[in-house]
Amino acid sequence: MLAYMVRRLIYAVPILIGVNLITFALFFMVNTPDDMARAQLEAKQTTPEMIQAWKQSHGYDKPLFVNNESSGLDTVTETLFVQESLKLFMLDFGQADNGRQISEDIQERMWPSLAIALPTFLIGLVTNIALALLIVLFRGSVLDTATMIVAVAIMSISGLFYIIAGQVLFSKMLHWVPISGYESGWEMWRFLILPVAIGVFAGLGAGVRWYRSIFLEEINKDYIRTARAKGLSEIRLLFGHLLQNGLLPILTGVVVIIPTLFMGSLIMESFFGIPGLGSYTIDAINAQDFGIVKAMVFLGALLYIIGLILTDLSYAFFDPRVRFDQ
Amino acid sequence: MMAPLWSDYMIWLLVVALWGWGLILRRSPQVREQWIQIFQSRIAMVSAIILLAYASVALLDSVRFDTAQKGQITLLDMAFESIATQSERTYSAPFADREYNQSLVTRDNGDVEQQYLPLKWVQAEVSIGWATLQVLLSAALLTALLVGLHLAWRARVHKLGLAEYGRNVWRDQTRLPWRTAYVTVLLMLFVWGWLGYLSQFYHVLGTDKVGQDVLYTAIKSIRTGVLIGVLTTLVMLPLALFLGISAGLFKGWVDDAIQYLYTTLNSIPGVLLIAAAVLVMQTILNNNPQWFGSTEERADLRLLFLVFILGMTSWTGLCRLLRAETLKLSQVDFVTSARAFGVSRLTIIVRHIMPNVMHIVLIAVVLDFSGLVLAEAVLSYVGVGVDPTTHSWGNMINQARLEMAREPMVWWSLFSAFVFMFLLVLAANLFSDRVQKVLDPRTQTR
Amino acid sequence: MTAVLDLRQLTLQAGSEVLVDSVSFAIEPGEIFALVGESGSGKSLTAMAIMRLLPDALSVTAGEAHLHGQNLFALPEMAMQKVRGKKIAMIFQEPMTSLNPVMTIGAQVSEVLRLHLSLSGRAARQTTIDLFEEVGIPNPHERYGWYPHQLSGGQKQRVMIAMALACEPDLLIADEPTTALDVTIQAQVLSLLKRLRDRHGLSILFITHDMGVVYEMADRVAVMQKGRVIEQAKTQHFFDHPTEPYTQKLLADAVPVSEFKPVLERPPLLEVTDLKVHFPIKKGILQRTVDHVRAVDGVSLSIGKGETLALVGESGSGKSTIGQAILKLVKATHGRVVFQQNAQSHELVALKEKQMKPLRQKLQVIFQDPFSALNPRMSVGEIIREGMQSLKVGPRDKAGQQKRVSELLEQVGLLPEHAQRYPHEFSGGQRQRIGIARALAVEPELIICDEPTSALDVSVRAQVLSLLNHLQRQYQLSFLFITHDLSIIPAVAHKVAVMQAGKIVEQGEVEQVMTQPQHPYTRQLLDSAPSLIRKRLA
Numbered sequence A: 001m002l003a004y005m006v007r008r009l010i011y012a013v014p015i016l017i018g019v020n021l022i023t024f025a026l027f028f029m030v031n032t033p034d035d036m037a038r039a040q041l042e043a044k045q046t047t048p049e050m051i052q053a054w055k056q057s058h059g060y061d062k063p064l065f066v067n068n069e070s071s072g073l074d075t076v077t078e079t080l081f082v083q084e085s086l087k088l089f090m091l092d093f094g095q096a097d098n099g100r101q102i103s104e105d106i107q108e109r110m111w112p113s114l115a116i117a118l119p120t121f122l123i124g125l126v127t128n129i130a131l132a133l134l135i136v137l138f139r140g141s142v143l144d145t146a147t148m149i150v151a152v153a154i155m156s157i158s159g160l161f162y163i164i165a166g167q168v169l170f171s172k173m174l175h176w177v178p179i180s181g182y183e184s185g186w187e188m189w190r191f192l193i194l195p196v197a198i199g200v201f202a203g204l205g206a207g208v209r210w211y212r213s214i215f216l217e218e219i220n221k222d223y224i225r226t227a228r229a230k231g232l233s234e235i236r237l238l239f240g241h242l243l244q245n246g247l248l249p250i251l252t253g254v255v256v257i258i259p260t261l262f263m264g265s266l267i268m269e270s271f272f273g274i275p276g277l278g279s280y281t282i283d284a285i286n287a288q289d290f291g292i293v294k295a296m297v298f299l300g301a302l303l304y305i306i307g308l309i310l311t312d313l314s315y316a317f318f319d320p321r322v323r324f325d326q
Numbered sequence B: 001m002m003a004p005l006w007s008d009y010m011i012w013l014l015v016v017a018l019w020g021w022g023l024i025l026r027r028s029p030q031v032r033e034q035w036i037q038i039f040q041s042r043i044a045m046v047s048a049i050i051l052l053a054y055a056s057v058a059l060l061d062s063v064r065f066d067t068a069q070k071g072q073i074t075l076l077d078m079a080f081e082s083i084a085t086q087s088e089r090t091y092s093a094p095f096a097d098r099e100y101n102q103s104l105v106t107r108d109n110g111d112v113e114q115q116y117l118p119l120k121w122v123q124a125e126v127s128i129g130w131a132t133l134q135v136l137l138s139a140a141l142l143t144a145l146l147v148g149l150h151l152a153w154r155a156r157v158h159k160l161g162l163a164e165y166g167r168n169v170w171r172d173q174t175r176l177p178w179r180t181a182y183v184t185v186l187l188m189l190f191v192w193g194w195l196g197y198l199s200q201f202y203h204v205l206g207t208d209k210v211g212q213d214v215l216y217t218a219i220k221s222i223r224t225g226v227l228i229g230v231l232t233t234l235v236m237l238p239l240a241l242f243l244g245i246s247a248g249l250f251k252g253w254v255d256d257a258i259q260y261l262y263t264t265l266n267s268i269p270g271v272l273l274i275a276a277a278v279l280v281m282q283t284i285l286n287n288n289p290q291w292f293g294s295t296e297e298r299a300d301l302r303l304l305f306l307v308f309i310l311g312m313t314s315w316t317g318l319c320r321l322l323r324a325e326t327l328k329l330s331q332v333d334f335v336t337s338a339r340a341f342g343v344s345r346l347t348i349i350v351r352h353i354m355p356n357v358m359h360i361v362l363i364a365v366v367l368d369f370s371g372l373v374l375a376e377a378v379l380s381y382v383g384v385g386v387d388p389t390t391h392s393w394g395n396m397i398n399q400a401r402l403e404m405a406r407e408p409m410v411w412w413s414l415f416s417a418f419v420f421m422f423l424l425v426l427a428a429n430l431f432s433d434r435v436q437k438v439l440d441p442r443t444q445t446r
Numbered sequence C: 001m002t003a004v005l006d007l008r009q010l011t012l013q014a015g016s017e018v019l020v021d022s023v024s025f026a027i028e029p030g031e032i033f034a035l036v037g038e039s040g041s042g043k044s045l046t047a048m049a050i051m052r053l054l055p056d057a058l059s060v061t062a063g064e065a066h067l068h069g070q071n072l073f074a075l076p077e078m079a080m081q082k083v084r085g086k087k088i089a090m091i092f093q094e095p096m097t098s099l100n101p102v103m104t105i106g107a108q109v110s111e112v113l114r115l116h117l118s119l120s121g122r123a124a125r126q127t128t129i130d131l132f133e134e135v136g137i138p139n140p141h142e143r144y145g146w147y148p149h150q151l152s153g154g155q156k157q158r159v160m161i162a163m164a165l166a167c168e169p170d171l172l173i174a175d176e177p178t179t180a181l182d183v184t185i186q187a188q189v190l191s192l193l194k195r196l197r198d199r200h201g202l203s204i205l206f207i208t209h210d211m212g213v214v215y216e217m218a219d220r221v222a223v224m225q226k227g228r229v230i231e232q233a234k235t236q237h238f239f240d241h242p243t244e245p246y247t248q249k250l251l252a253d254a255v256p257v258s259e260f261k262p263v264l265e266r267p268p269l270l271e272v273t274d275l276k277v278h279f280p281i282k283k284g285i286l287q288r289t290v291d292h293v294r295a296v297d298g299v300s301l302s303i304g305k306g307e308t309l310a311l312v313g314e315s316g317s318g319k320s321t322i323g324q325a326i327l328k329l330v331k332a333t334h335g336r337v338v339f340q341q342n343a344q345s346h347e348l349v350a351l352k353e354k355q356m357k358p359l360r361q362k363l364q365v366i367f368q369d370p371f372s373a374l375n376p377r378m379s380v381g382e383i384i385r386e387g388m389q390s391l392k393v394g395p396r397d398k399a400g401q402q403k404r405v406s407e408l409l410e411q412v413g414l415l416p417e418h419a420q421r422y423p424h425e426f427s428g429g430q431r432q433r434i435g436i437a438r439a440l441a442v443e444p445e446l447i448i449c450d451e452p453t454s455a456l457d458v459s460v461r462a463q464v465l466s467l468l469n470h471l472q473r474q475y476q477l478s479f480l481f482i483t484h485d486l487s488i489i490p491a492v493a494h495k496v497a498v499m500q501a502g503k504i505v506e507q508g509e510v511e512q513v514m515t516q517p518q519h520p521y522t523r524q525l526l527d528s529a530p531s532l533i534r535k536r537l538a
Helices: A002-030 A033-040 A048-058 A080-089 A102-137 A142-155 A159-173 A188-219 A222-229 A234-255 A257-263 A266-272 A277-287 A290-318 B006-026 B029-039 B042-060 B075-079 B081-085 B128-158 B162-170 B178-198 B214-250 B252-267 B270-287 B295-331 B333-340 B345-382 B393-405 B412-439 C043-051 C077-083 C105-117 C121-135 C153-165 C183-200 C211-217 C235-240 C245-254 C319-326 C353-360 C380-391 C398-411 C416-420 C428-440 C458-475 C486-492 C510-515 C520-528 C531-537
Strands: B064-067 B071-074 B103-106 B112-115 C005-014 C017-027 C032-036 C058-067 C088-091 C171-175 C203-208 C220-225 C228-234 C268-283 C288-304 C308-313 C334-341 C344-347 C363-366 C446-450 C478-483 C495-500 C503-509
Touching: A002 A080, A002 A290, A002 B252, A002 B270, A033 A048, A080 A290, A102 A142, A102 A188, A102 A234, A102 A257, A102 A266, A102 A277, A102 A290, A142 A188, A142 B412, A159 A188, A159 A266, A159 B345, A159 B393, A159 B412, A188 A234, A188 A266, A222 A234, A222 C088, A234 A257, A234 A290, A257 A277, A257 A290, A266 A277, A266 B345, A277 A290, A277 B270, A277 B345, A290 B252, A290 B270, B006 B029, B006 B042, B006 B214, B006 B295, B029 B042, B029 B412, B042 B075, B042 B178, B042 B214, B042 B412, B071 B075, B075 B081, B075 B214, B081 B214, B128 B162, B128 B178, B162 B178, B214 B252, B214 B295, B214 B345, B214 B393, B214 B412, B252 B295, B270 B295, B270 B345, B295 B333, B295 B345, B333 B345, B333 C363, B345 B393, B345 B412, B393 B412, C005 C043, C017 C032, C017 C043, C017 C058, C017 C228, C032 C043, C032 C183, C032 C211, C043 C058, C043 C088, C043 C171, C043 C203, C088 C153, C105 C121, C105 C153, C121 C153, C121 C183, C153 C183, C183 C211, C183 C520, C203 C211, C211 C235, C211 C245, C211 C531, C220 C235, C220 C245, C228 C235, C228 C245, C245 C458, C268 C319, C268 C478, C288 C308, C288 C319, C288 C478, C288 C495, C288 C503, C308 C319, C308 C486, C319 C446, C319 C478, C353 C380, C363 C428, C380 C398, C380 C416, C380 C428, C398 C416, C398 C428, C428 C458, C458 C478, C458 C486, C478 C486, C486 C510, C486 C531, C495 C510, C495 C520, C503 C510, C503 C520
Parallel strands: C032 C203, C032 C220, C088 C171, C171 C203, C308 C478, C308 C495, C363 C446, C446 C478
Antiparallel strands: B064 B071, B103 B112, C005 C017, C005 C058, C220 C228, C268 C288, C268 C334, C334 C344, C495 C503
16 A cells, blocks of 8 residues: 555656656747846846846756756756756745745635635535436436436536626626625635536536436446345435445546645636636736746646545545555 | 638648548448437437538638738638628627717717717618518528438439328438428528528627627637637547557557656646647747738637647547557457457557547547537637637637626627537537447447 | 246237247245246346346336235335345346445345344344355355455355345245356355255245256256247156257257267377466565466476367366467467477477467467457458458458358358358357358468357357367367366367366366366366266266
């Protein structure tokens, strides 16, 4: 078990290096340290000396991948790539273009993101599974067909439309909730309720269909037949045996998402003015602030890998067949 | 003179490729049987006709001419010439004959007054009801003609009398649901005819901020949506096929390398990866103005870059599926038997693996299509989508966000984009559902 | 005495297609009633209909099923749930998949007790442990908390039996309960069922395709064919005087031939010496190889020209791996495989794939599962031509190849026009014939037959075996015949090798091994075979 964990963590390192490599390649393909210096220095006329000084003070004076001036191991380590990567691995994301520390921003903005993403995720999960089970109970009936058509329709509408329509209907016309904004503390719920409801509803179509297909696949298995032959009622069958087994394939798709909930939702946060990591990212993209984009890419990849490991762990926990002896 | 853009070439190349593929597939009786089974569902038939209509609009919009007076125009522009050129000053509601907002007008006597200015291009005297009736009649006539031709052809194929075959269709006793198809065609012709005919006299879906007809923008957006949905597949498919099958078949270090590649790509949040790549692409385009001669070409190049980026980031899912399926197939007895015959790896791939994973590819492609159309809107909102000058539903929705905040609301841009997009995505989703139901061996047992 | 179950005129339909047609029988208290038939005869559907667990697409269109005078088909679903598991219990063919994989076996059994007898948690637990004890699960206290995957197939079937017995049902329906098990395990499970019948006075509806099992178990027998019961009799009478021609054929095919083949003295075509195939077990952070699974562990055998060597063993004994290693489809860890060709010896293990290719023509293979052995996307003609094209055997032009395909199809008892069709249009037996034609197409000298008849019904099995024998005489073919089925060995083999856990424990001429087994394992195997087969073999 422990050996397995260690192996997975070690395996994560090359992936993160790969992620860094991709962002680096993208970044420096168009944006040389000289360009950055010129953009950052506010003086109208930049001299080569000023650029050099800026690069030195920000650590951008080293070559990208291979340092020919050094010898031995240093040819690789004394480079921008390795230095920057190391910083990222220490979760030191450096400064944003506006001079603020990215790490601090992230710590601060993580919580509003979570406040909206976590309820959306949990309520969505429970609703989807409950509805899917209900439909499986009535499988093959008119209700089944009708729900599936509604589900496809829900899937076929752009999420942007749900948000705009929701804001117009509930905020602008009915005045039930504020149109956007955020407040910490208990008053938060007034701002959260609409985005969470929209998030849950928009995910309903795809979610219910997916869970339904998982349950339908399970329900044709032999052990369900055994359970029926025992004399179990259909309800006990669904909640006792089917749900338990159906949860396993659901875990694969769901657990990996949990850590990435910290990243927030780009669209939702930006529409509802939530000061989370999603809107942070979107602002950075619009301002072309590569420092933040890079940090978020790394963070996202890290959380994803943590999610993968968690998925395996959850299997070990929930599925008696999986053991990490090997 | 013809003046195609790069994307026009690609879209027609794809048409030719699809046609060729269809010819190859026709030879296998099994595949034909499967397609017939797909179209036996009424929903699939209706969806396919709607998809075909969208596709033909996109194709019409990809035949481009250089004209002296109007610059570059497409066949579609010619068909909708009236609304393509007839711009108003600013917002106007659907079927309105005046502008939506009051303007300050200085009268001859010097008084300044607020008033709703009349629209330039609207002929309000044309009766909508009368026009509708005219269109309905012409659509019915045209449908009757098409149906008659089709009936005659099918009757000949089945060696039945025209009357007898017609009766079968009427009673819905044909193998494929032709009756449903005919009704759909009638409805489509009517709707398109109605929009086209009335748009000569009215702004059927209103006008936007700069007075551009919204119907025109929505129709022009079809090409963008279809293009992103379809061409991305063209980029993604060879990668996914090649890497997925190689990983599954060769195992060992090849498998490790490919798995590493897609886990790495997968671990980067999708939007961020696309955003970063698009930002890079923008800078490249800005630094190389010599690559394009006009704004159209620039927008087109940007579209193609976007398609390329989407393709490069979206192959991982299919690749994983193909790898798993190939792993499974490589253990199956018929592959073992081929190996016992000394059949080469390449032949095993072409003859045994590829035909048996095609259903996965097809299901993935049809499913991805709707996802990509929806993604375009989100990306445009984030600011990393198509060029702002390109007509697209994403740009329309993006703009609508501000319009909805106005008092009174300007709702028709959002409405139009929503309806046009919804129909396409819904049709694609319903069709993919059917494809999956017929082709996926797991759903067949149910 | 009144019947426990009285089934009257049961008719089942899927749409307008009649699957079970007016089936009637009655089961007396304490009786084992066998329902025999080949696949598709409707025997399992009949059982599911009694339990009212038919798939939605099927419906009972006529008939009644009386359990102690109560018509089950007239009960509301709620009342039927009280019958299932309590008055009628059922065990199934696949013990591997029939238990809920994420629930402990104890919980699965005590669930029935709590449901039907409203036992408290502790009482249910105790009763469950007693039941485990009774069905022969060692350490029942400890195993109560085990999960199904921790048990072997035979033990899982015992858990199923415990679950079925929990509420002392009036009737136990056993649907092919031992088909998926090895012979030695089958014998144990069968004797357990018999013991339980005697102790509890249980009535059993025993569904099977295996005449050997019927002979062993049943008091009375009913034979089903195409949805109808065609013959019903007491077991002894049934085996001595079958009246229907179909039944006679079924009985004759159950043990194909009882005469031993004369032993041939031929120079060896293939000689395997000390063959080992080991698969590494990797562990730890660095995935170092800590141990090996010894799938094949030092096997030596030889096959002469025109001779058949049967390789017998239970599942997991490594018998299929030997075949794969000879064909170089898995890598041998150690040993020599020498193949005689054109008066030359070729050592296969050391050969590169390129050097192997010319020899592949001489070594071919036939598989167990006729459904996965043929590529569903290729026509039968393409399938048979594949080897001819790849190994450049026979005519090189397409017309010539097509002619050859026609000949081959006729040779294996199919029609030339079948070449245009696709595998899914054929039955299991026909597919197996296509597989044989495919192997024959390259004119091999040795064919490795990997359980080629295990998935087939007995009547089809007999046909395929006689086809193989016929081809052997015609072309002097040699076969390595891998099987777990002792009953067919005299019909096909000249020599036999018995495998256990990667090793050959005994080999020799068929007659000698079958009649005077030396090794205890061989004796155990033979003793486990149903007495009908033992009787014919002896």
